[in-house]
Amino acid sequence: MEFTSLLNTSLDLNAKPLRNFEEPSLLPKQEVMPSDFIELGRNITVREEKDALIEELNRLSAENKKLTELLTVMCENYNELQNRLTSTSKHSVVDNDASRKRKAESSNNNGNTDGINGPSESSSSDEDSCKKPREEHIKPKIWRACVRTEASDTSLIVKDGYQWRKYGQKVTRDNPSPRAYFKCSFAPSCPVKKKVQRSIEDQSILVATYEGEHNHPHTSKPELTSGSSRGATLGTVPCPTTSVSSSAQTVTLDLTKPKPDTDSTRKIGTPQFQQYLVEQMASTLTKDPNFKSALAAAISGQFLQQNSQAEKW
DNA sequence: CGTATTTGACCTGCGC
DNA sequence: GCGCAGGTCAAATACG
Numbered sequence: 001m002e003f004t005s006l007l008n009t010s011l012d013l014n015a016k017p018l019r020n021f022e023e024p025s026l027l028p029k030q031e032v033m034p035s036d037f038i039e040l041g042r043n044i045t046v047r048e049e050k051d052a053l054i055e056e057l058n059r060l061s062a063e064n065k066k067l068t069e070l071l072t073v074m075c076e077n078y079n080e081l082q083n084r085l086t087s088t089s090k091h092s093v094v095d096n097d098a099s100r101k102r103k104a105e106s107s108n109n110n111g112n113t114d115g116i117n118g119p120s121e122s123s124s125s126d127e128d129s130c131k132k133p134r135e136e137h138i139k140p141k142i143w144r145a146c147v148r149t150e151a152s153d154t155s156l157i158v159k160d161g162y163q164w165r166k167y168g169q170k171v172t173r174d175n176p177s178p179r180a181y182f183k184c185s186f187a188p189s190c191p192v193k194k195k196v197q198r199s200i201e202d203q204s205i206l207v208a209t210y211e212g213e214h215n216h217p218h219t220s221k222p223e224l225t226s227g228s229s230r231g232a233t234l235g236t237v238p239c240p241t242t243s244v245s246s247s248a249q250t251v252t253l254d255l256t257k258p259k260p261d262t263d264s265t266r267k268i269g270t271p272q273f274q275q276y277l278v279e280q281m282a283s284t285l286t287k288d289p290n291f292k293s294a295l296a297a298a299i300s301g302q303f304l305q306q307n308s309q310a311e312k313w
Numbered sequence: 314c315g316t317a318t319t320t321g322a323c324c325t326g327c328g329c
Numbered sequence: 330g331c332g333c334a335g336g337t338c339a340a341a342t343a344c345g
Contacts, residue, residue, distance in 0.1 A: 166318060168337060181336070185317090195336095 141213045146199065147206045156180040156196045158208045164194065175200045187216045 147158050156169075156178070165185035171178045177198035184190040192212040199205040 165316095167339095169318095169320075170335065170337095173334065179335090 142209065142211050145208045145210070147208065148204055149206055156198075156206065158194075158196055158206055160208070162186060162192075162214065172197070177203065184214060186214075190215055 145158070145160070162184055163186040164182035166180055166182050168181040169178050170181070175197055177200070179195055179197040182194045182196065184192040184194075190212075192210065192214050194211065195209045197207055199207050
């Protein structure tokens with residue numbers, strides 16, 4: 001499965017204006033009425049204005065292209081890693097299998113009949129499912145979520161709207177950061193567990209792995225802002241994809257609303273308005289130091305979501 | 314004092 | 330059989 005086919009990496013920030021300004025056949029349609037000219041009270045000629053706008057658009061286009069190339073490279077790297085992981089997993093059974101078998105026994109002994117906390121965790125390979133056909137129908141829902149936190153925050157707490165009780169912590173071999181084990185404490189019968197561990201690549205990212213499904217509603221709404229209280233907040237559950245909540249500023253692009261300072265809807269759609277929109281969007285993005293990190297976090301969220309979906313298959 | 318968290322011990326499966 | 334690693338338990342501790 002090609003990941004790039006699933007993720008549209010095109011930002012397409014200035015598609016319309018580019019069409020308007022770059023196609024020569026359309027340029028004459030930019031008619032500037034003399035009355036408008038007088039109204040604007042500009043001293044520069046239409047030609048000079050157009051050249052300046054084209055230059056600015058070319059700059060934005062180049063920036064857009066650069067970002068798109070960056071995304072493409074990231075996707076290619078991801079696909080390469082995914083292929084390696086797939087080929088590796090064919091030669092070795094994942095270590096989840098150990099706990100799966102153990103859980104199968106413990107589940108049978110405890111008389112757990114709901115099957116949610118059943119034996120199978122993530123069955124990521126076809127080989128695995130072939131080995132254990134009897135477990136095919138018992139698949140607890142497993143998904144991952146990644147949350148960006150402050151690197152100095154060692155709490156390993158992910159606020160996702162549910163109430164959790166920590167019952168263990170371990171340092172695993174593949175990651176120097178400790179892994180915390182949580183059980184849902186809202187309902188005694190709720191079988192959901194989660195593991196939280198810092199990402200080995202980025203210590204500021206918490207990776208939460210959820211197992212099972214809640215048999216009760218949310219205890220509270222997930223907090224959408226993080227600040228004084230401890231822990232990271234989750235914008236969306238099960239996996240934050242487009243909304244990345246963090247201690248840093250959240251970048252929100254709302255392309256559905258026109259700018260409020262336009263006094264008349266009649267002007268919406270004019271080249272000047274489109275140019276203004278493009279400038280505002282590009283300016284907001286390029287001036288925001290958190291844009292790249294937020295973009296990377298959002299993409300990694302997409303990666304993890306795709307990965308968890310692939311595991312469920 | 315009740316509840317949540319911490320943390321070392323224990324259990325289980327796997328590889329050698 | 331032994332060691333290792335992941336996961337869980339439960340006594341000790343902290344906290345409100």
